[in-house]
Amino acid sequence: MTATPVLERTSLDSVAARIRSHVVDMCAGPEGGHLGGALSCTDVLAALYFSVLNVNPWRPDDPDRDRFLLSKGHAAVGLYATLAERGFFQVEELAGYGRPGSRLMGHPVRAVPGVELPTGSLGHGLALGCGFALAARYEGRSLRNFVLLGDGELQEGSVWEAAIAAASLRLDRLVAVVDRNGLQLTGPTDGIAPMEPLADRWRSFGWAVREADGHDPDELAGHLGSAPWEPGKPSVLIARTVKGQGLAFLAGRSASHYVKLSPRNHARAVRGLRAAEDAV
Numbered sequence: 001m002t003a004t005p006v007l008e009r010t011s012l013d014s015v016a017a018r019i020r021s022h023v024v025d026m027c028a029g030p031e032g033g034h035l036g037g038a039l040s041c042t043d044v045l046a047a048l049y050f051s052v053l054n055v056n057p058w059r060p061d062d063p064d065r066d067r068f069l070l071s072k073g074h075a076a077v078g079l080y081a082t083l084a085e086r087g088f089f090q091v092e093e094l095a096g097y098g099r100p101g102s103r104l105m106g107h108p109v110r111a112v113p114g115v116e117l118p119t120g121s122l123g124h125g126l127a128l129g130c131g132f133a134l135a136a137r138y139e140g141r142s143l144r145n146f147v148l149l150g151d152g153e154l155q156e157g158s159v160w161e162a163a164i165a166a167a168s169l170r171l172d173r174l175v176a177v178v179d180r181n182g183l184q185l186t187g188p189t190d191g192i193a194p195m196e197p198l199a200d201r202w203r204s205f206g207w208a209v210r211e212a213d214g215h216d217p218d219e220l221a222g223h224l225g226s227a228p229w230e231p232g233k234p235s236v237l238i239a240r241t242v243k244g245q246g247l248a249f250l251a252g253r254s255a256s257h258y259v260k261l262s263p264r265n266h267a268r269a270v271r272g273l274r275a276a277e278d279a280v
């Protein structure tokens with residue numbers, strides 16, 4: 001498979017800004033959307049799709065492509081914006097999100113070019129990623145498999161079953177990213193089920209672990225691009241993020257989880273994002 005062109009790392013911030021802008025527009029539509037969790041993982045998605053993943057929008061089913069699973073499927077608007085920006089489908093299609101007849105629904109499905117599997121029921125992505133990694137091993141393909149998980153999602157026991165399986169099968173072409181925004185639907189993750197020391201937990205399950213600023217796409221691309229970090233071990237990057245990143249009136253608040261932006265708040269959000277972009 002021919003390597004696809006990727007952006008210079010210095011451009012990742014501007015890609016992320018465009019993705020955020022699409023996310024905000026979609027969440028002002030009739031359905032609203034999972035705004036906070038889409039904005040917390042925007043920089044991870046930008047780093048993956050514009051620097052790390054070996055994917056080709058013209059051949060979305062190329063058997064040698066890297067695989068990406070959005071295990072936190074509720075952040076679909078972030079994935080749609082990223083796939084559109086990367087050229088899997090027209091950016092104009094984003095305007096149809098959530099509307100009757102659109103394939104861009106609240107959770108991703110395979111009808112959307114670039115989507116590997118439907119996700120949204122939390123706790124399943126890592127096991128599916130294990131399956132992808134095993135299949136590639138059996139077929140002798142050297143592709144990599146990336147899975148993005150929410151930190152609240154880590155409360156699902158199936159995540160840890162998959163973590164055990166990945167380590168025991170020595171799936172070092174499997175890379176997990178945890179969107180560590182500290183919030184889930186109803187409040188702070190650690191108030192509901194404390195997970196710290198999270199890095200040590202993953203280490204104790206036999207994974208190679210790194211932590212990073214989840215809003216620095218260059219740093220993220222550096223870590224993710226260089227995985228696997230230890231031979232024979234799956235890798236997990238704990239990305240420290242802010243739910244609702246980029247919107248001063250929602251950032252760090254559970255209220256950002258699912259939002260239908262009013263016209264006033266949409267205008268406010270657009271202004272805030274523009275100001276942040278101008279400041280870069």
Ligand SMILES: Cc1ncc(C[n+]2csc(CCOP(=O)(O)OP(=O)(O)O)c2C)c(N)n1
Pocket residue numbers: 034036037038040072074120121122123149150151152153154179181183184185189243257
């Ligand atoms: C199995 C399952 N239970 C409940 C839900 C409903 N749900 C959707 S998002 C969410 C909170 C997830 O929190 P987190 O993983 O931290 O996501 P983020 O903060 O990144 O949005 C819940 C409980 C679900 N999608 N799947």
Ligand SMILES: [Mg+2]
Pocket residue numbers: 150151152179180181182183184189
């Ligand atoms: Mg969270």
